[in-house]
Amino acid sequence: MAGKRKKSDGEEGGGGEDEPVIKKEKTKKEILPSMIKNKDKRSEIHAKLQHQKKLDKRKRAKARDAAIKRALELGEEPPAPKIPRTIENTREFDETVCMPDDEELFAGNDADEFSSIMNRERTPKILITTCRFNSTRGPAFISELLSVIPNAHYYKRGTYDLKKIVEYANNKEFTSIIVVHTNRREPDALLVMTLPNGPTAHFKLSNLVLRKDIKNHGNPTSHEPELILHGFTTRLGHRVGRLFQSLFPQDPDFHGRRVVTFHNQRDFIFFRHHRYVFETKETKQTDSKGTKTKDAKDKVSQEKIKARLQECGPKFTLKLISLQNGTFDTKGGEYEWVHKPEMDTSRRRFFL
Missing domain, CATH: 3.40.50.10480 (Brix domain)
Incomplete structure (x- = not known):
């Protein structure tokens, strides 16, 4: 048909075989619980997100404990513990704070x-x-x-x-x-x-x-x-x-x-x-297996x-x-x- 446009060399099937085919995918907009008008559905989504946060936090804690245990077994220095961000350790700078060497x-x-x-x-x-x-x-x-x-x-x-x-x-x-x-x-x-x-x-x-x-x-x-x-x-x-x-x-x-x-x-x-x-x-006192000793002589408190x-x-x-x-x-x-x-x-x- 005369109204059809010819494919260029860079387009698919036009001879540009070495170049990868790029397809633009539409990014889905993230839906927050506050954007949902239905109260029951909003509560359900919020509960799922909170549950997933707990699972992720537990997974990170297990990975951190495993890294510390592996470092101790290999004789290496364990990773530094994370310091939580609080209002106290993020306080505004005050020039009147006393220093230990303030004569x-x-x-x-x-x-x-x-x-x-x-x-x-x-x-x-x-x-x-x-x-x-x-x-x-x-x-x-x-x-x-x-x-x-x-x-x-x-x-x-x-x-x-x-x-x-x-x-x-x-x-x-x-x-x-x-x-x-x-x-x-x-x-x-x-x-x-x-x-x-x-x-x-x-x-x-x-x-x-x-x-x-x-x-x-x-x-x-x-x-x-x-x-x-x-x-x-x-x-x-x-x-x-x-x-x-x-x-x-x-x-x-x-x-x-x-x-x-x-x-x-x-x-x-x-x-x-x-x-x-x-x-x-x-x-x-218990034995090496963790059971209490039955012998009266071994019952040492x-x-x-x-x-x-x-x-x-x-x-x-x-x-x-x-x-x-x-x-x-x-x-x-x-x-x-x-x-x-x-x-x-x-x-x-x-x-x-």
Whole structure:
């Protein structure tokens, strides 16, 4: 027919035998579960995708374990373990992060407000009081703080102004003041003040769980606890950590097996109080095949000592609101650091 076009040399059957035949295949567009309007079908597709992800993850884990086992058998170095990507290890760069060789930081520790307690020149003596309008859980929380912090004393607030309390505490040689603020019958803030020259830290308190509400809790002894501070990496965090450290004596009694922990994570400070418990368990000796021996002479029990933690309580979470120079002053006080809403520009920006 006249209307038909002749095949060129490069087309199929036209003499270009050495050249491969190229056929354009239409790529199928991937269908996501969110693109499906039917709810039942969308749930079914989503469940299948999640199941396939689990299978792939399990397959990768088995391959990784096999590679490690093969490397150990051949005497080679096993592959490096993968580090999960978290908000903590992807935090924004902060130039105030303390380095181990920061000589200026350690030189400043000998001249700050906490140096006399850290050098054991003064013994910590803590005054604990409340706001003017106390709540029902406030006294219970304070009584547990008295059992946690050694050499702590409770004084009823009454109608006294906070400046009068600071003056009285200085005359009685107290080293710190803790004010428990309550709102709607619940403790919601802590004011920690170092005497005589400050600083004063204001914390928001949340997630308070008293000792009686903790399952299988332990009762603390009168031994001076061991203090653990973790996650205070910046200059501000270092200063807040020393503030907490100044509340406790610097010579813990390890025989009491008491541990007080301040763990900073994403600028939330988690407080925990534990005791070490050592348990002795007897296990019957078995032969090489894994069966228990029947001979009475061979029935030798082996004692194994296992250590575990028993929570004593209370437990709560703190978040730093402000750090003020000197003692508490709402009108003319100068602040070292104040948290503002406009500072929360990223989930990966931390200050402690």
